Amino acid sequence: MLAVAARRLGSAVPVLLIVSLITFAMMHMIPGDPSTVIGGLSATPAQLAQIRADLGLDEPVLVQLFKWYGGLLHGDLGRSLLMGRDVVAVTLERLPVTVALSLYALVLTLVLGLVFGIVAALRQNSWIDQAAMMLAMLGISLPNFFLGLLGILIFAVHLGWLPTGGYIAFTDDPVGWLRTSTMPAVSLALLQVGLLARITRSTMLEVLRQDYIRTARAKGLPWRLVVIKHALTNALIPITTVVGIIVSLLVSGSVVTETLFSLPGMGQLLTQAVLNRDYPMVQGGLLLTTALLVLINIGVDMCYAVLDPRVRYER
Numbered sequence: 199m200l201a202v203a204a205r206r207l208g209s210a211v212p213v214l215l216i217v218s219l220i221t222f223a224m225m226h227m228i229p230g231d232p233s234t235v236i237g238g239l240s241a242t243p244a245q246l247a248q249i250r251a252d253l254g255l256d257e258p259v260l261v262q263l264f265k266w267y268g269g270l271l272h273g274d275l276g277r278s279l280l281m282g283r284d285v286v287a288v289t290l291e292r293l294p295v296t297v298a299l300s301l302y303a304l305v306l307t308l309v310l311g312l313v314f315g316i317v318a319a320l321r322q323n324s325w326i327d328q329a330a331m332m333l334a335m336l337g338i339s340l341p342n343f344f345l346g347l348l349g350i351l352i353f354a355v356h357l358g359w360l361p362t363g364g365y366i367a368f369t370d371d372p373v374g375w376l377r378t379s380t381m382p383a384v385s386l387a388l389l390q391v392g393l394l395a396r397i398t399r400s401t402m403l404e405v406l407r408q409d410y411i412r413t414a415r416a417k418g419l420p421w422r423l424v425v426i427k428h429a430l431t432n433a434l435i436p437i438t439t440v441v442g443i444i445v446s447l448l449v450s451g452s453v454v455t456e457t458l459f460s461l462p463g464m465g466q467l468l469t470q471a472v473l474n475r476d477y478p479m480v481q482g483g484l485l486l487t488t489a490l491l492v493l494i495n496i497g498v499d500m501c502y503a504v505l506d507p508r509v510r511y512e513r
Contacts, residue, residue, distance in 0.1 A: 210492040217488045218481060222266065225477050226259055232279045232475040266481065275482030280474050285482035288467070293486070295365060295463035296456070298375075300448045302383040307390040307444060312437075314391070315398025320425065322403060330395060337392030342451055346385035346458045353381060363460035382459045386451050390444045397440045401433040408432075442498035446491050 233249040250256045275285040318330040354362040360381050366374035414424045453465035471479035
């Protein structure tokens with residue numbers, strides 16, 4: 199298992215390098231100049247030129263790229279052009295907010311998506327099935343920013359139950375964390391709940407038609423035991439694949455959600471960095487975020503061998 203994980207990590211290195219190269223190229227193709235943001239509207243051409251020289255932006259693009267890769271080999275992702283701080287330090291400050299929000303949304307997705315999907319499969323073609331799939335389709339159809347705005351309008355403006363934005367860390371106040379994280383997590387999770395519910399329903403229906411399920415019923419096993427031990431266990435393989443995709447979607451979807459609810463996470467940080475042409479912050483932040491997603495995908499691969507002993511990886 200460790201050898202497989204090490205091999206997966208080794209194959210992830212080219213992916214990270216390609217992502218960093220694409221990010222570097224795209225940032226330098228965006229119109230605008232960080233020196234104008236730092237110097238302001240009143241800066242003279244001489245002052246702007248001095249700022250560019252101090253930041254190393256007057257050097258050829260290939261030279262800047264090689265310097266950045268050179269720092270990357272030593273674990274140095276550079277310094278933010280606007281904040282003047284180390285990119286890794288800033289990212290590690292903001293990353294817990296995004297991770298906490300994504301985990302909260304993932305828990306909601308797993309609970310609601312699996313329950314809706316299993317119940318719909320067990321009550322196929324009933325009103326429960328139709329209602330669950332209608333809610334799932336509604337969740338898939340509505341974008342998370344619309345759900346977020348709707349939640350703010352109902353639960354914050356009209357009812358006053360939850361704040362419109364802001365963030366309180368769980369370690370500072372667990373209740374305050376729930377109040378500030380619930381609406382963002384729900385708006386982020388509803389889209390994925392619909393996806394997981396539909397996949398769970400179709401997978402469970404396929405498994406419930408198998409011969410070994412009928413054999414288990416013929417032996418007199420309780421229906422609840424058949425569903426949980428036999429049907430759900432065998433349906434978890436494709437569901438696990440979808441959950442890995444969902445986790446990636448939750449992390450990427452946090453960009454809009456964090457901006458909408460003013461959460462100090464990676465999504466808001468990268469949005470501000472792109473708008474201000476903060477090249478090192480965008481490059482380093484996306485590289486670390488991509489590394490996190492790669493680790494998640496490797497974890498999903500490792501789960502296959504745990505969930506299904508028949509799965510064997512090439513040694």
